[in-house]
Amino acid sequence: MASTPFTLPRLALVPGLLLLAAACSSSGQPSAPAPHVWTLRQVRESSLFEGTIAGFPASEWITPRGHPLPQWSPPFHDTQLLQTEDLDGLNVLPAFSEGQPAAFSVAEIWERVPEVWVQPWYVLVTAYEPSNPSAYRLKDSIPVVDVEEESLFYSPFWETLYVVVPEDTPPDRYTSATAILSAGLPMHHGGALLAPLAPKDVLPATAEGSTGPVRPLTGEAVGTARQGDAWLHGQQISYLTFGSSNFTWNTEASSSGIVDETALYLFAGTGPDGSLTPLGLPAVVGTGPRGANRAARVSASGVPQFGALTRPHLALLPTSAGPFIPSTMGLLKDTLRAQGSVTVVDVHLDIEARPDASDYALRVALNPDCFKDPAKFPAACRWLDSQAAVETNLAPSSLQPQDVLFTSPVLFYDGKKVGR
Template structure:
């Protein structure tokens, strides 16, 4: 049981220390030059910037691209050069873009909902759930009917995190559902508390969801057209005010439990294929990312929950991965404009065998990068003879470490689909 306390969580205090020490090196703090200022853009902040025409800093624009598409505007990866004609976001609401990716050799889709610039680590924070009895085997079985969960840290706090540790608070059965609307009141009442698992729930506006093209029934993964999941929504008490959140479910991430780094959310690399521009600066090519399943340099099986939900990818650090000479993506002939665009950028583009590109499984390989793109011409061997760069292990084994450049940025980047799993398929209210 957790001891009642009104002190800030240790994780939050450690984060504050880390933020205050950004840029500190071997020299004494008073001799060190000031480090870069840290900044966090939540989904609400990103949408406000799009609505007001205020761009993110140039370096972030290069990495993030368009994370939000306003209602009625062209969808980036459903419009030229990816498609011949433009398709538009539905008029009813703004949307966060669905981005194609590969992970563990399988197609995936994700979104960038929050951007953490010059923030070295992200920490779990407590999410309080009211229950009338606590059952460790079924912690949600006795929730207080009608009661909302509670948090104490909002989007504008330096302690904010969308990665929450569920904390179950036992209240009397006759407790009114709106009796507790502030965390401080839970502690002052001395109620028993029990730690549970993790919950990925970014605080967000209620009217933003994955983009849906006009005329489409559901959000789709660009390039392959497969359906992707949709997060749930809910409300939570934040210091007496109701705020909305997106619910990506439990067990969507892991965090460190060692004494030295307890509460630090585990990040994985997000590899973005890039080539140098005319000034020699690496610039992403707009190809699907490769999402890692563990720390960079550590090859281990991807962690998945019993429901098959991936337990990786929710917090990623982008790495610009310079495309090896001769490597190139699989591009069907229907994407002629994209072929021309990538050729102009210096990408190796090999025309696929006409029959190979019409195979039933070919859609799963659109824009997947191969080290030996000549395999696209091999009707008999395609796709098995291709040496795909579609997993963390493949990228790290095939690219020189000096050509993979980590960025001082983190993304809140929940997976919307992975292999045959869809986000939102097993969500329960939190």
């Protein structure tokens, strides 16, 4: 993928962020809260101390080792499963996308940051082969990056740049971007890589006794991540990669390098104070920004090229809408009935006996009475399980965008696990 030099977008980001933080103070009013990037390391720390980020409990995103996994514990299940003892877990969050079950995690939160920029990820090779760029990777070398987690320039969204070096180059010859650029080495643009800088002891959540992460509600195996090391200013740092080709970015001259965001719809009800309150139901992962009406983009290998950077919207459901709740989830039925934000319908036993019944677990319909009629299910249901369905069937005033962005790797899509 072509892009402009990285120095331009990185420098362009500074004025926008500084103006955002200083807009009110320059007019004599109290300063607006400054932009803040909550890295995976900080999200993990907040979850350990039961903190909140941008109004969301951090425990929704990360489960400390040995603690109950939210989607595998009450009220979703009568009993609870615990996160494995040797790692902290990025919660695998069930969702729907394009009318099918999906899953994702939230690794980072961009609070009051209007846009995120792609950054360079340097890989040393002794020759460049376009059909297989990693074929001649310099033995024992590790990638080189140029932006630390604490910087407002930080981004987990990278474009791979293949840097051609002589075959006898020591693997630790280039340990900073400055050294690479100063050497004037040949470079070739590669594809997208999603890899947050992160501690080594965090991976997608896995319950004790399980062999890997799975999608709650249905139990399919989902993708995970791989840990690695990179050079940053001469020091080795760790990262977590969720694979390649899983996002796109703008290449137009006026906004080159800005990562394309996707709408994420979180179903909500009205709280006692009149504000929207998330209901904890599976989210809907869109295929583009709100209102984009964009077809799903997938790579040649079937990897969704959307959803890795999402803008959450609270989506107010009419109280007449309701989720498909199997009879095995009686505690959740009681909880939602007590809240009164949605309609809870007992699913007909013949529908529950369908071989694909688990695919509908907690999927929201505008007309949940359709769960009572086996002859018309599922065609008669007006599902809210895609971006188009949400935006078409819910009033624009019911969709409230939040002033945050999520680094949200998709782990399951179109019946297949995504990632490592």
